[in-house]
Amino acid sequence: GAVVSxxxxxVICKSGTSVKIECRSLDFQATTMFxxxxxxxxxxxxMATSNEGSKATYEQGxxxxxxxxxHASLTLSTLTVTSAHPEDSSFYICSASDVxxxxxxxxxxxxxxxxxxx
Amino acid sequence: DAKTTQPNSMESNEEExxxxxxxxxxxxxxxxxxxxxxxxxxxPEYVIHGLTSNVNNRMASLAIAxxxxxxxxxxxxxxxxxxxxxxxxxxxYNQGGKLIFGQGTELSVKP
Numbered sequence: 001g002a003v004v005s006x007x008x009x010x011v012i013c014k015s016g017t018s019v020k021i022e023c024r025s026l027d028f029q030a031t032t033m034f035x036x037x038x039x040x041x042x043x044x045x046x047m048a049t050s051n052e053g054s055k056a057t058y059e060q061g062x063x064x065x066x067x068x069x070x071h072a073s074l075t076l077s078t079l080t081v082t083s084a085h086p087e088d089s090s091f092y093i094c095s096a097s098d099v100x101x102x103x104x105x106x107x108x109x110x111x112x113x114x115x116x117x118x
Numbered sequence: 119d120a121k122t123t124q125p126n127s128m129e130s131n132e133e134e135x136x137x138x139x140x141x142x143x144x145x146x147x148x149x150x151x152x153x154x155x156x157x158x159x160x161x162p163e164y165v166i167h168g169l170t171s172n173v174n175n176r177m178a179s180l181a182i183a184x185x186x187x188x189x190x191x192x193x194x195x196x197x198x199x200x201x202x203x204x205x206x207x208x209x210x211y212n213q214g215g216k217l218i219f220g221q222g223t224e225l226s227v228k229p
Contacts, residue, residue, distance in 0.1 A: 004161075006161075032215055034215075034216070034217070036219075043205070043219045043220060043221050043222060044156075044162065044219040045219070046216060046217070046218060046219075049216060091159075093161045093162070095161070095162075095217075097215050105150060105167070105209060105215050106152075106164050106167065107154075107164065107215065107217060108164065109154075109161030109162045109163065109164075110161050111160055111161050112159070112160065112161045114159075
């Protein structure tokens, strides 16, 4: 149980285009989902917290107009990188918290999406 | 955010126990201690968490010092598949479940 998927697993795009990444909780409902970014040889950096039906809360220094987050249902959150540039190339990872589960403060992570912007 | 300190790297031999330390001297009374691990090019995986008492599950054990200023993740018999970066994270109850990752400990396991 507690499986989180991400799609796509890998994407290459041209500079200036927008890319959408989906995060789904497959076998549980998640009122809260989190989005992280990880550069090579570095740790995960929290970008934003996404609550179902409300606006996302962004960490300091993360541009909300560039990284659009939508959490329309209890099983789906999307991250759209708008007008992507090469410096946005990174490993994007989502996680979800299990509502009403035994460990409601545990996060279950997706496998990540590798974004390369040319 | 309360900070944790971990060694950058550790080595272990296969089939032997591994003790991964974590210092968190500024921990508050409501902070949970979480451990996650990350294999290369994958998302992190939950390992274990606790508040005050020692905890055991099928993956590992968590030993928490009496003053809660440090903890140790114990892998009872390391396998090659346990080679990963292990993160010790404090989660504050009133921050919506946020996890702030530090640099973690890179564990290598020798056959």
